[in-house]
Amino acid sequence: MFIARQPIFNKAMKIYGYELLFRSDSSAVSFGNASSVSATAAVIGSLFEQGIDQVVGKSKAFVNFDYDFIMSDNIELIKPETLIIEVLETVKVDAALINRIKSLKDKGYQIALDDFEESYGSYPIVPLADIIKYDIMVTPLDTITADIKRALSQKKLLLAEKIETEEEFQKALRMGFHLFQGYFFCKPKIVDGSSPRRFSKVQYSMILSELSKDEPSYDAITEIIESDVNLAYRMMRVISHKKGESAFNSIKYALVRMGLIDLERWISILMLQDISQNKPLELMRLSLVRSRFSEYVADNSIYQNRKEEISMMCLFSTLDVLLDQPMEKALEGMLISKDVFNALVHRKGDLEPFCRLILSYEQGDWPAVHKYAEVIRIDTKILYKGYLESIEWSSKILTSFQ
Incomplete structure (x- = not known):
């Protein structure tokens, strides 16, 4: 079903x-x-x-x-x-x-x-x-x-x-x-000659850059976060809500408790939240559902070892709309893989079937879902379960940001 x-x-x-x-x-x-x-x-x-x-x-x-x-x-x-x-x-x-x-x-x-x-x-x-x-x-x-x-x-x-x-x-x-x-x-509102929405991705990009290293430094990440009091405040709120604890002794300790994979995910979500202030909340919700659903799909397919990369790709799939820029421009300066870039910008490459499957599922194009599910080798019978879990997860995430 x-x-x-x-x-x-x-x-x-x-x-x-x-x-x-x-x-x-x-x-x-x-x-x-x-x-x-x-x-x-x-x-x-x-x-x-x-x-x-x-x-x-x-x-x-x-x-x-x-x-x-x-x-x-x-x-x-x-x-x-x-x-x-x-x-x-x-x-x-x-x-x-x-x-x-x-x-x-x-x-x-x-x-x-x-x-x-x-x-x-x-x-x-x-x-x-x-x-x-x-x-x-x-x-x-x-x-x-x-x-x-x-x-x-x-x-x-x-x-x-x-x-x-x-x-x-x-x-x-x-x-x-x-x-x-x-x-x-x-869909992005792109008008020739107009100034696109501006957003500083510097600190987020610095954190994601550090996380992409073979041996990321918690000290370096802590220093970046502490350089922006607003970012530090929001990060602590998110981490505290996630762990269900009342307080942490330091940002570094909180980051260690969170772990690198979850930290990368939450930094990406914080970034999207920053740039979606004047956009419908449903865009943020859509990004989160896509991210979690694609991770579930990857985890049950032949791409299991790339699930974090695929999850981030789908999280950023609305970035062009949030910034009112072409996707290629919106991704400028972001540390993403060539496969992610090709899938989001050119709709081609190894990860493109994931984008196609997620979009087809949203639109109720079930024959197309079946087609792309065969490409990535996932049993279509389990998609329903993953989709509902993704909706529930996105609601919890949005609650933690309020």
Whole structure:
């Protein structure tokens, strides 16, 4: 079973919820050999057992349901304050469905119409819908202005899906949309002739440089950290939270307790946090999930001995967006391997399949996931476990930085 999530933002670029993408097996384009009911039930049952909070936190979970599953009683496994029921555009509308939706609404569930392209005035589920999703690739924004005005007058929440550029986001925002889904948030805003965001990587690079030596010096690293009171303060907070202790006698002692591998990871995260202050928190979260997930994938593949390198590569995969610079420029002066540079900048080389697998998993492109999993020789059946563990780990990390 595969499961991934795609973020849904509000107008302030805060997370409103996640759409959950899933399949019953790695090679399935839709539901594989299983029926839609059994495939969906498997995911809902798993989320119920493990706790859906692990996947979506305190946000909403948007899940696609077809006719058969809406009519089943499995939906009630998840509390209405968490679940948004997305009615697929292919669902046959009849009296039984209408009555079932009314029953679910009476229990507190919100109803969303997925990829809506029907007649707004005559489609029978519209009066029952709380959220209407428009796929702007199927229904361009300019073609639905009248429907948008009508929906807004009826207090519907409007969600624009497949938003891929800042321009599309701004246009949908001006039209009155409330929610936004797509990968526009993880693309750099590069404008010719403008000054890119500036960020000093000197101290972080000095620490990472020392860590890359055959015999790193804790004294040298301590001296670098102590040269910046803000860095020293934040590092001590992070280390203290990680170890669960109240105090350390010195920064050097704290670093020794942490260990070199964890120190390298945390220095990298501190650096990303510094440059993500004016960016959506989801970018930082995405970097952390990618980092941990790729480490898990590497550890269970033929690249086990390169897992730290692969983890750092995926942690830095959003650096171009955070700095609003081309990736090549963003990586300038950073001590990374040629394989990492080629994978992030040129999308080629020995480590490129890891980037492809992680991105394919995020987008729910399960055939591509299967393809790249074969390249790096990992059993696709264990990816689900690693992905959920990565989400949980990223939440703990973000908590420690607050």
